[in-house]
Amino acid sequence: MSSPSARRALLAAPAGAVLLAALLAACAPTPEAAPSDAPTTAAATPTPTPTATPTGVPPVPSGPVLSMTVLPTDCEAIVDDAVRTQLEGVPLNDPAFGETGVLPDRSLRCVWGQPGADTTRLETTINYAPKNDVLDYFNARMDEGFVCYEPAGGLRCEKTWENADFPVTDGRTLFYRDGVLIDTQYSNLAPTGYTTAVIRAIWPSAL
Numbered sequence: 001m002s003s004p005s006a007r008r009a010l011l012a013a014p015a016g017a018v019l020l021a022a023l024l025a026a027c028a029p030t031p032e033a034a035p036s037d038a039p040t041t042a043a044a045t046p047t048p049t050p051t052a053t054p055t056g057v058p059p060v061p062s063g064p065v066l067s068m069t070v071l072p073t074d075c076e077a078i079v080d081d082a083v084r085t086q087l088e089g090v091p092l093n094d095p096a097f098g099e100t101g102v103l104p105d106r107s108l109r110c111v112w113g114q115p116g117a118d119t120t121r122l123e124t125t126i127n128y129a130p131k132n133d134v135l136d137y138f139n140a141r142m143d144e145g146f147v148c149y150e151p152a153g154g155l156r157c158e159k160t161w162e163n164a165d166f167p168v169t170d171g172r173t174l175f176y177r178d179g180v181l182i183d184t185q186y187s188n189l190a191p192t193g194y195t196t197a198v199i200r201a202i203w204p205s206a207l
Contacts, residue, residue: 057172058140060127060181060183061129061133061181062105062127063129065131065179066179067128071127071180072126073101073108075092078108078201079194079198079201082193083194087122090112090114091114093110105127107127107128108124108125109123113189118166119168119189120168121186121188121189123185123186124184124198128179128181129176129179130179138157138176141157144159146158146174152175152177152196152203152207153203155176156173157173157174163187163188168188169190170188177203177206178203182195182199184198
């Protein structure tokens, strides 16, 4: 696979989409290692309001785009019955986790977790983000060991690691398509099929 500097040069080239596909095909893993159709007219999205991110995690790109995709507005609706069963008993959007649900910039923040617990938490934020900013962000994540590939008409990057303080697995999965960025970060709570369910909820014909 190309060096990080070569990857950045490829993604900046005019034929970026084709070169990106060739680059990511060389490091594609087995999919799903971690956790209404589009409207007919495009609309510019508003300038987003910055949201808090966990300590040490670079904030995800966000900003106005032209997109055919409408952001979801219901945290319960972004998962299917199979995932919901795995999350049974885990509180959703407890006030202890701050502002959740639809935020002022129309992005959606959903947090499953026990307030006060050191681990066992799952957080997903869905927002609009410009493509070039996302590609730069994904390149930086690849430098950190994330693996990226192209499922469901989009671009997905993911990584898991051992928690520094507890004997549990943490991880992060990012998915980008049509100006929409899905960012899921978790600790000891990774329902099987979670990201696939979120993708299917936003783009029903994608999978």
